[in-house]
Amino acid sequence: MAGSTHTVTNQAPPLVQYDVFEADRALVAAVERHLAPDLLAEGRSALSGLGRTAGSAQVQEWGVQANEQPPRLRTHDRYGHRVDEVDFHPAWHRLLGKGVGAGLTAAWGRPGGHVRRAAAFLVWTQVEAGNGCPLSMTHAAVPALRTDPALAAEWEPRLTSTIYDRALRPAHQKSGALFGMGMTEKQGGSDVRANTTSARPLAEDGTYELTGHKWFCSAPMSDAFLVLAQAPGGLTCFLLPRVLEDGTRNVFRIQRLKDKLGNRSNASAEVEFDGTWARRVGDEGAGVRTIIGMVAATRLDCVLGSAGLMRQAVAQAVHHCTHREAFGGKLVDKPLMRNVLADLALESEAATTLAMRLAAAYDDGGEQERALLRIAVPAAKYWVTKRCAPVAVEAAECLGGNGYVEESGMPRLVRESPLNSIWEGAGNVQALDVLRALRREPGALDAYLREVGQARGADHRLDGAIKNLLTELADLDGVEARARRLVERLALVLQGSLLVRFAPPEVADAFCAARLGGDGGAAFGTLPHTLDLASVVERARPVS
Structure with a gap:
């Protein structure tokens, strides 16, 4: 029982029962910018519906439950038969079903499909990031399967279905299917050419028998997996179904x-x-050439996932500081806290704007846009995912001690924040991939320079950053040792160009000053005090 002295005051209310999409002004602006006018009304209505679902107290509680009750491996049934199944809390299935139903695996071949899906993925990540993994891999498997038209015709309708069918049975009996992926092995990690799993051809053309292991296999409860193995002709991509057509279980032993x-x-x-x-x-x-389309799509989802996590962290911080009073006034009105919040908001908006631009390039599909993606996706994956962890930690600090307590939800964001930087190729892999594109695909750099050049003359700090970048690009001798620095500049200049063209002046001004003009420090909250920081914070406030 509460004592007579136990009166609760000056606590921020929970951030629930709001529209996660409509409350994100940067995301709404990106959707309006990149969706064709004839698609906008229907697309925005669907995204707003998903946003209200994501912001509901019930769905947010599902996210808590799915993380508090993690999956459990069941290797054998009660009779001793090996089953290799993974049991999930019901909340996980509810979340995954909502994600599938919202079309998060159904972007390919739909007008504006990638922009709509990207926005939805960014929204849904803010509820619970874990279910984004099978959604991402199922979506990303499509370009790999399209290298074999017969396989694509068989599997693509299942992958792009909006029906979540969790039953473990032959895929041809299901109304929807999920895909996983197994590339890395103990001895190789990112160096997949060091894989030792062998593939022995069988009598039926195109079929093989695999023997070996995978050190990381994502979403092992899925209906099928794309894996790499060494065939007689070298490293090859394979589709491995969980259940065979006759209903028997394929040999898929989950060790732990x-x-x-x-x-x-x-x-x-x-x-x-x-x-x-x-x-x-x-x-x-x-194998690498076949699966690279899947890798590129999942890397973009890493960018989107990090952008979503940053947005939720910033929304929680701004919401808290808007309601919390200290030292004679609202925290949000304190000059130093306002500087911190504005700095965090800049990082979040820059990530969202860049991620949505890349999704629009997928929808366009033209040669110029494909060339841009070749360099911009690994650069964005490198930079945006690395910025996620410091944003999440700083946002948690804005809540003080409350941000360190599990009930606030901030610790889960902090734990999640490094993930996208590691998965689908860690930082060095992304930096080396950018160097590979610079050396082998001159059209990629040309497309990038055309993109950032659209903002030349609009901000002197951006112009200076472009000039300095060109100087760095002119000297690629010994570039590997400074590849991270180069890729960071590529990402920042691209973000600056997009914000100068599309963001409100106060956002673009602050970003160019701090990120390109050298007028900001290493820690958040070091923006020039002469900027319009109040407007930057207000734009980030989660009110719909």
Whole structure:
């Protein structure tokens, strides 16, 4: 029982029962910018519906439950038969079903599909990031499967279905299917060419028997997986179904689930193949080339996921400081706290704006846009995902001690924040991929320079940053040792160009001053005090 002295005052109310999409002004502006006028009304209505779902108290509670009750591995049934199944809390299935139903695996071939899906993915990540993993891989499997028209015709309708069918049975009996991926092995990690899993051809053309292991297999409860293995002709991509057409289980031994820092609602496993049936995707020896389309799509989802996490962290911080009073006034009105919040808001808006621009390039599909994606996706994946962790930590600090308590939700964001920087190729892999594009694909750099050049003359700090970048690009001798610095500048200049063209003047001015003009410090909250920081913070306030 509460004592007579226990009166609760000056606490921010929970950030619930709001429209996560409509409350995000930067995201709404990006959707309005990139969706064709004839698609905008219907698209915005659907996104707003998802936003209200994401902001509801019930769905947010599902996110808490899915993380507090992580998946459990069940290797055998009660009779001793090996089943290798993963049991999830009901909240996980509810969240995943909502994500599938919202079209988060159904972007390909739809007008404006990638922009709509990207915005939805960014919104849905703010509820619970773990279920984004199977949604992302299912979405991203489509370009890899399209290297084999017969496979694509068979599987694509299942992958792009908006029906979540969790039953473990042959895929041809299901109304929707999910895909996982298994690339890395113990001895190789990101160096997939060091994989040792072998693929022995069978009598039926295009079918193989796999023997080996995968150190990380994401979403092991999925209906099928794209994996890499060594065939007689070299490293090759394969489709591995969980259940064979006759209803028998494929040999897919889950040895254990990873005990991860964050992303705890989602299962990541170590798996063994021993005479496991699989079907070749693409040519023998072309495994990396076949699966690269899937990798690129999942890397963009890493950018979107980080942008969503940053947005939720900033929304929580601004919401708290808007309601909390200290030292004679609202925290949001204190000059130093306003500077911190504005700095965080800049990072969030820059991430959202860049991620949505890349999604629009996927929708366009033209040669110029494809060339831009070749350099912009790994650069964005490198930079945006690395900015997520410091944003989440600083946002949690804005709540003081409350931000360190699990009930606030901030610790879950902090634990989740490093993930996207590691998955789908960590920082060095992304930096080296950008260097590869610079050396081998001159059209990629040309497309990038055309994009950032659209803002030349609008801000002297951006112009100076472009000039300095060109100087760095002119000297690629020994560039590997400074690749991170170069890729960071590529991402910042691209973000600056987009904000100068599309963001409110106060946002673009502050970003160019702090990120390009050298007028900001290493820590958040060091923006020039002469900027219009109040307007930057107000734009980030989660009010719809």
